Amino acid sequence: MAKYPTSPLAPAAFPDLPVISGVSFATAEAGVRYAGRRDVMLALCAPGSVLAGVFTRSATRSANVCDCQAKIDGDGPEGAAIVVNSGNSNAFTGKAGDESVAAISDAVAGVLGLPAARVFTSSTGVIGERLPHDRITAKLADLAAALDPAGIAEAAEAIMTTDTFPKGAGAEIVIDGKPVRIAGIAKGSGMIAPDMATMLVYIFTDAAIPRADLQALLSRLTNRTFNCITVDSDTSTSDTLLLAATGASGVDVTGSTAFEVALHGVMLDLAHQVVRDGEGATKFVTVRVTGACTDADARTHALSIANSPLVKTAIAGEDPNWGRVVMAVGKSGAEADRDRLTIRFGDILVAENGWVAPSYTEAAGAAYMQREEIEVAVDLGLGTGAATVWTCDLTKRYIEINADYRS
């Protein structure tokens, strides 16, 4: 299905995800843009489900995102549906874009017996071309008939665009003696930057939790997961993360640390998989900044390093070019003192006191850079602010993928 070979950073296999009671999935070949592959997925959440969401902050966000944002605070006992197509993002399509969303929502509502206000749609793919939504609505009866609680793996494949592997993560924990399950899928490999870049993420759980608590939890955990990854600093017009809790486990997880930890793990796993499928990526890079004046300063420095084309190309070339890390810290705009900087590659002390460390050898740095997983750690020596972000290297294949994406 993928035009490019699977990322060398991909997990060995799609995980065996727990079935979430109260959720079922179906996929179809609608031919929105791609031929010969499933490009639409439908997820149905049973009556009583509550949904939370986070969305791109782009000023030019898609009609689907605007519609989801308008609906996400709503409540309804009827359950909810999520419909996602790949191949066309329905972004920057003017009034026609709104009409497509309404047409799909109304049709799904009709087929499934839900209010249109409980139908959430996402579209991902090319920007600015009218979405042929009739190709999607034509498949709805088939989709409804095919709904299957075990269909999540196919759903993960249907939402892929330039992704080279489907992304899934799950958890099963026991709270108050009863099992609670979480299963999530994601897509995304380019146009990835904080503020929810071209990512679509759908997470389901059978936990019971009030909507407001679910939303607060989701927002908090997004800031420590999806908002800490960057592939190319570009932010999509379509990013959407929806979290649905069906309550079918009968376990109220409000305030549960165990549930928060498990959900955090699922979200971080999915976020890391998105980086691992970064367009053209050959290295998974963790950037850890400590000793900053504030956490916000640490984040600014970390993103400046993680988004620097010169840092990313050096890593691609397995070049321990720590001078470019210094450069990225210097340009970030956040506070830094050249002579207090400490830089490490993994456990290797590279630079301190404003210069290369006496113990550092180029051979040690070069050997470290050959790893598939690289950690760049910077301590600013100024305070206690800290941040961690994840990114990948920048390779010729990124250019190849993005220079001919449409043609």
Next chain:
Amino acid sequence: MAKYPTSPLAPAAFPDLPVISGVSFATAEAGVRYAGRRDVMLALCAPGSVLAGVFTRSATRSANVCDCQAKIDGDGPEGAAIVVNSGNSNAFTGKAGDESVAAISDAVAGVLGLPAARVFTSSTGVIGERLPHDRITAKLADLAAALDPAGIAEAAEAIMTTDTFPKGAGAEIVIDGKPVRIAGIAKGSGMIAPDMATMLVYIFTDAAIPRADLQALLSRLTNRTFNCITVDSDTSTSDTLLLAATGASGVDVTGSTAFEVALHGVMLDLAHQVVRDGEGATKFVTVRVTGACTDADARTHALSIANSPLVKTAIAGEDPNWGRVVMAVGKSGAEADRDRLTIRFGDILVAENGWVAPSYTEAAGAAYMQREEIEVAVDLGLGTGAATVWTCDLTKRYIEINADYRS
């Protein structure tokens, strides 16, 4: 001399620059890093010359930059010297970096009979390696003996690093019936972004003008030239622009519009040449933003477009992917209204009212994108704020150049 073939966007030839009375140049092979090429240049400005400068704002700027900043406000009747080496940036070299600058300054002062406070140094190249300054000071006697008013073209070559062509621009105007001349050289092709990225620029004129006026003029024009170009959004630790006025023409240009226009032209020409030598560049791109709420907003949008890897790779692929322009406007953080955006490629109206323009055809867009010079114009429809920035495309060769720069 250059490792990579000359940029396809290079001017046909190095220009025939006017000789500036009161300035002479010399170059030498010091073997700082490169073998078999001239890597040091010396420029001597006659007694009575005044200097102005602008420098990188990086928090990790090089020892040379700090030293220039400390000296630039000084006055002295003795003239001034500028010494530049390529191959090693002397940045992030701790106390040793300061010592190298002092050693070079003192040695130049001794050879030329100037106070050390009137010796300005720049270093460009790899960050974090000790500058072998004795290789430079060993050549000073030869350099002093070789000083030649016509030596500016060789000087432009000596300061190159990954540049694929030497950069020069000049002007000759008549004020009050007397000729006034300007000649400048520049280097830079990567790590280029506003706030004076890896650029070194030296401009000389025989105009007479008080130092404070020269500095004000230089700062004002820098904001409309060098601070409006970006290759890769990375900001160097070494950027330096020095402007020396010898006064030898006998023409006081204080407040002269003709002089300002001529100087602006020289600076813009040099800035454009830096973009034209952007690492791996095959397209020269002008991004023009109008109709923003403020000029600052317009600049934010323009830089967001010009720095977007997805926009830049689309241009490299000759793909009229205007959706990515929408994306870049959306992510910039400055005010925008999706439905008021107008996008043009050159004279071609691409999108308006939140969607593709009815008259637009993909064929017209694709044909336009085959040009070597591309203009992307965005009108936000919100106010009167405007900005123009210049950049280049992002190609595989950028990755190639930067993944193996040191090895």
